[in-house]
Amino acid sequence: MTGAVPSRSRLRADARRNSEQIRSAAIGAFQGRGLTVPLEEVAAAAGVSKATIFNRFGGRIGLIEAVIEEVVATELFAVIDHARTIDDAGERIAHYLTALRDLQYRQPAVNDVLLRTYPHSRQLMEICRVGSEANDEVVAAARASGALRPEFTAGDLHALVVDNALALKHGERPARDDYDRRTTYLLDGIRGSG
Numbered sequence: 186m187t188g189a190v191p192s193r194s195r196l197r198a199d200a201r202r203n204s205e206q207i208r209s210a211a212i213g214a215f216q217g218r219g220l221t222v223p224l225e226e227v228a229a230a231a232g233v234s235k236a237t238i239f240n241r242f243g244g245r246i247g248l249i250e251a252v253i254e255e256v257v258a259t260e261l262f263a264v265i266d267h268a269r270t271i272d273d274a275g276e277r278i279a280h281y282l283t284a285l286r287d288l289q290y291r292q293p294a295v296n297d298v299l300l301r302t303y304p305h306s307r308q309l310m311e312i313c314r315v316g317s318e319a320n321d322e323v324v325a326a327a328r329a330s331g332a333l334r335p336e337f338t339a340g341d342l343h344a345l346v347v348d349n350a351l352a353l354k355h356g357e358r359p360a361r362d363d364y365d366r367r368t369t370y371l372l373d374g375i376r377g378s379g
Contacts, residue, residue: 204241206231211248215256219293219354220249220302250308256294258312264288265319274323275332279372281323282342286368289349290361296350317343333377345371 210230214222224245228235242248268281288295297303298312320339327333359367 200241203231203233203237207233207238207241207248208252211252212255215249215252215294216292220245220256220297224248246303246306249303249306253294253298253306253308253312257292257298258308260288260292261285261295261298261312261316265315268319268323273332274326274330275376278323278327278332281319282372283368285346286349286364286371289346289353290364293354296354299346299350300354320346328377331377333375335377337375337377341375 207227210227214227214230224235224238227248228238231238238244238248242251264281264284267284268277271277271280289299298309299316301310301313303309317339320342324333324337324339324342328335328337
């Protein structure tokens with residue numbers, strides 16, 4: 186009766202393979218459609234059952250935390266890090282806002298993070314915290330230099346980013362040219378006289 190009971194090493198290999206297939210499917214689904222993609226679709230793309238996702242990751246939050254680095258954090262933190270290398274405060278906020286809006290357009294999962302769609306995810310909330318600090322830092326420097334209207338605050342920037350996330354997530358997706366033109370209008374509207 187050889188092979189009737191799978192060996193422990195075979196189960197471990199299957200579990201590892203299933204986990205990697207699920208991670209890969211989740212990355213593709215979340216990048217393409219956001220963090221709210223039905224888990225049944227992720228499971229089907231991975232060739233496993235939805236129950237396997239729960240067994241391996243504990244559900245949606247565990248799965249998000251397993252892939253959020255690849256799906257959102259790496260690119261978002263690159264935007265923040267690059268902005269910090271720009272000496273001119275006016276150029277810095279223009280780059281930051283343009284790059285952030287570009288990321289929102291290309292990566293629907295970014296909007297789910299900015300909207301705090303899954304507040305029980307510690308990693309997602311940490312990404313939000315880092316982003317909020319970057320917003321505060323960029324706005325403070327731009328205001329101090331006169332590059333922003335004096336009444337424009339970090340709270341205003343936050344509201345603009347969240348409003349954009351809501352529009353992209355729940356509204357009709359604009360053509361890229363229209364979207365980029367609106368980014369220019371937004372930048373023109375917040376610039377100071379400095």
